[in-house]
Amino acid sequence: MDLSYSPRHEAFRAEVRDFLERHRAEALTALLGVDAGTARERALAWQRLLIEHGYAARTIPKEYGGHGAAPDLLERVILDEEFNRAGVSRGIGGQGPDMLVPTLLEHGNEEQKRSYIAPTIRGEIIWCQGYSEPGAGSDLAAVQTRAVEDGDDFVVNGQKIWTTTAHLAHMMFGLIRTEPEASKHAGLSYLLIPMQTPGIEVRPLGTMTGHSEFNEVFFTDVRVPKRNVVGRRGEGWKIANTTLKHERNLLASSALLEGSLLRLIDLLERTETESGRAIDRPGIRDRLLRLQARVLAMRCHSLRMLTCGIKGEWPGTAGLVTKLAGCEISHQIAGLAIDALAETGILYGEGAKAQAARTWQAHYMFSLGLIIGGGTAQIQKNIIAERGLGLPREPRA
């Protein structure tokens, strides 16, 4: 165990603080969730600035537009801490930078890496993840959307659903059945699909938050060049699982949890009723302390997992629990905030009075979506039990 800050790290922290101080005006506020729709120009400018300083895409190789730094645990901790403390956004993340880019780095060919990584980390290409279908959710390998060869192209027909940001996306990475003769898992390919291609129709779906974060996507004779297959044909299941691994870590990021916890503490210290501050209520305080311990544990857990990653060590069962544990904590943080606001916790209108409740209610609902999305809690438990603990697989129905 070595978490000592060298003078180099102290200097790095000072540099980050100075950066946040100098750029207070253009800094974006940290928010939960992906909202690529608002103030896009501002978000892109902020992202460019972050990459330029190496505060985003820090470890992405230079030739693909990143900062090219070697992975360094403490630098990452410092960035998390300082941005959280300032309440400032870490820049554009989500499906493209956090899920597709690591997948391409692992499985993409040189041309794909050169074409897509740089504009993706800059936020210029927005991606959506086309996995789920009406008949293929938890049983993801049951996808039916199919692609048939025709010259240099595939022709795609079928439907995806729950596709987050498809209404804004330029590209989709999708899981498509290309080998109808092969077995369920061996018949899939990982395809990069331009969303402007004729034959694609996107229909937004309203969600419980009152917004339309996700969509249905319909494909009618959509032509996609064969060179857009990542990895080999029929390898889609393996590659999709690489993306899912990154998604699960993203959804339960301990930096996000820490940021939420800081905002929760701030709320509890400020929210006053006649009987005092929310934090003075013993029941509320006890719940806060339980969550604080959990967030701290997740922070330590994430440092441990990062260390395993850097050293190339297999983390075992510990590597499978992040999504299940983290998403639940996030939901509970929001739940406590709402309770602290008591009756006014249900406000959901526009305007300043409703702002705290509205934000936390949206967080509460959105985090429930994250408990379901990316593989439900029950599926996570199956994975932990079967792959981690070696319990027998489900007998086939």
Add this chain to the structure above:
Amino acid sequence: MDFGLSEEQRLLHESLVRYLEAEVPVSRVREIAARDDGHDPALWSKLAEMGVLGVLVPEAAGGSGLGLLDAAVAATALGRCVAPAAFLGTAVMAVIALREAGSDAQRSEWMSRIAAGEVRIAVAATELFARRAGTGFHAESGKLSGRSILVLDACADAILCPTPDGRIALVASDAPGLGVEPVETIDRTRRFAEIVAENVAPTEWLGGGEARPGALRRMIDAGRVIVAADALGASERALEKAVAYARERVQFGRPIGSFQAVKHLCAEMAAELEPARSLVWYAAHAFDAIPAEASLVAAHAKAHLCEIGTFIVRTATEVHGGIGFTDAHDLHLWFKRVGADRQMLGSPDAAREDAARQQGWV
């Protein structure tokens, strides 16, 4: 920079577990636990020989001069094997108290005896967490009087008795004026006692009897991390037992571990355990390396590990069905080990309230 155990620490854990599993298996634990003093001289000397008792003792005094993370690694192994050894009181809390409050002479004398396995030291600290009428110690003209109702790692040669203002007395167990009454608890792998002191002359007043609240705080922080590590080891083993049983026990023609209700209980235990393991490591590391966070993190580690430990040992018992409820099956030793850990050095809610105080919330 690196978050995890070193090669040496993994080795320490491995060799300690290997020794305990071979030489102090559960059948032997039960024998030792059935004795009045609950003590096994052979085990104790082996722990001295392996450097476990002197893990925190400086090399100059015959110890290994290591840090609290190394001690936590040892405690995890001891908890895992429900070892009947008074490690917490002697090798951790007494050593930290001596280090923080003792004079040079007291340190070198007592620490070298601890490292050599020549002395066992109990800790009478319950009253620091929950004062009950008529309990606690006070000092008058160098003499100690008072009562402590739940001394940890009792059946020792001497007892550390702190006063609320932070003076620490080391009292011989057979000192005139001291009454020691063994107390039976759920956990027979460790010993507890109630003691009454009437004008007892301590063997030592650490540091000449000056009030040292900071030293007490350090002693408690270290103790809490070690209790958390003990609960970690015990929970880890209880989970493994549940998983092994779920794979082998067949009902309805299939292993019960293929039923999701059972499988998901196991997954929930693992999902609680793994992040908590990282928290224990961090708390132990912080004790030596990040003083500003040490107390808060120790309180959180203690509370959290005992909460998830409680969940794990009860769930592991459930997975075992009826057999888990029997005395003949060993699982209840782990259940009770965590049960005792949970109440020591401040129950989870007391530890959380302490964490709240440290952050200015009460």
